[in-house]
Amino acid sequence: MADCPFCPGNEAKTPPETYRVERHGAWQVRVVPNKFAALDAGAELTRRHDGLKRTISGAGIHEVIIETPDHRRTLPLLSELDFAEVLDTYQRRYNAITADPRVAHATLFKNHGERAGTSLEHPHAQIVGTPIIPPQVRDRMENALRFYDETGECIFCSLMADELLDGVRIVAQSKDFVAFIPFAALTPFHLWIYPLRHTASFSDATQEQLADLARLLRTVLRKVYFGLKNPDYNLSIRTPPHEARGLRYYHWYLSVIPRVTRIAGFEIGSGMFINTALPEKSAEFLRCAPAEPS
């Protein structure tokens, strides 16, 4: 595409790349700073307190991961090999960005389609290293810690054990990961993918586990693509701050959120969600959905 900054031939339209995967002399995956970055990679970290008003400088890193040179080949349609390179790149950039001393936490996400907030159609993900830990992450950690203190168990492991026992909300499983629709899913077809063995941080996943996850995630995204007819979706890696690697009470996972309903006044006004789909039915639908074109 002549006017797409992520297409081959237009490399000069992006800031200089920070990472690339090459194959046969051409790039397969390419990482560049976001041209319209939410944070400033050159800024110094400063904080100011003035009573209730708290300010922190916008120091941080905001990169774009261009997942394929092919403008039209959306993530689930990549080959197994190419898909694995994307996940490997996710982890490499996660590790690189969290190594910056100004970065307290990195959020890795993907917006697919207009309802999911994409402005550029070319397949890409984003990673934002912020100078603060998102309150949402802190809340999850506090709740997980409280559960651990009361029971001696990781709440994520405990929840996953229930899901595996029940079985009815499982969508797919591999050697090291399980994909399911949680018992209290917030929205229809909201998927979680958990590592089966307790692992606190995304950066703790081994090369072998990542390759296994690539196969499972590709299968799940293909079921969503063929079964739900290419819906808009958000994908996000839920992991604690990098300093929290090795925690016994926290467990990283991946969320896939098809945007089939809208966030409206009730959700904004209450923070709760009305889900019109039964998780068991949605899981059954995706379990039976084809991972190949019919």
Next chain:
Amino acid sequence: MADCPFCPGNEAKTPPETYRVERHGAWQVRVVPNKFAALDAGAELTRRHDGLKRTISGAGIHEVIIETPDHRRTLPLLSELDFAEVLDTYQRRYNAITADPRVAHATLFKNHGERAGTSLEHPHAQIVGTPIIPPQVRDRMENALRFYDETGECIFCSLMADELLDGVRIVAQSKDFVAFIPFAALTPFHLWIYPLRHTASFSDATQEQLADLARLLRTVLRKVYFGLKNPDYNLSIRTPPHEARGLRYYHWYLSVIPRVTRIAGFEIGSGMFINTALPEKSAEFLRCAPAEPS
């Protein structure tokens, strides 16, 4: 409109009304149960705990407040008198619904426009009485309580005092209320309207205060309507559970959230928001925006 269930003449298309304001023998405001209610007004309240899995029956009340018989007359274009009737109805239904012993909390909100999640164009608000207190409300209460224990002050009063002192984020003020864009607004033109005198619950607002609020809110919504060219928006009343009336540490308020940006992967993945507009500039814009057609 022949096919609009909220237009005069189609009253039979809604469930039997629970409240109406009449004028000259016709209804001006009409309240009906939501035909596609999120909760069941006839259900018994039951709870079940099975380890991490918690279930509560969907007992509760979900009503629609039809704000005007005129399909095309959006809320800010109502006369002062009609607007005041709407706010009065909000409070009456809030009081009626929270009196139901199964209702732990009532969320009152309005979706205007497709991006805000409206499916029906005819001006209306909704009120949902849920059998649980939304975690978002509990979180706000916990934080407010901690602040009160540390300082002896209501955090909302304290924040408002800062805003009044700074002045630069104030949009409009009346005898009893102030409308401002908060220092750390989550999205562009995100407005808060606070009662100036400490009041815990929406149901504690007097008739006189509600009449004053009606005038101010109408002015603010007209500034949004004429200044931002009728954007989609959500409106929501933030109030603690009904049992929390009279609290010294909590303070009700009203949020107006123009939907000029989208909630995408970063917001979903981190719970934080990227606001591309400076609150001071947005406030200045709305302060100067006309409340009358130009």
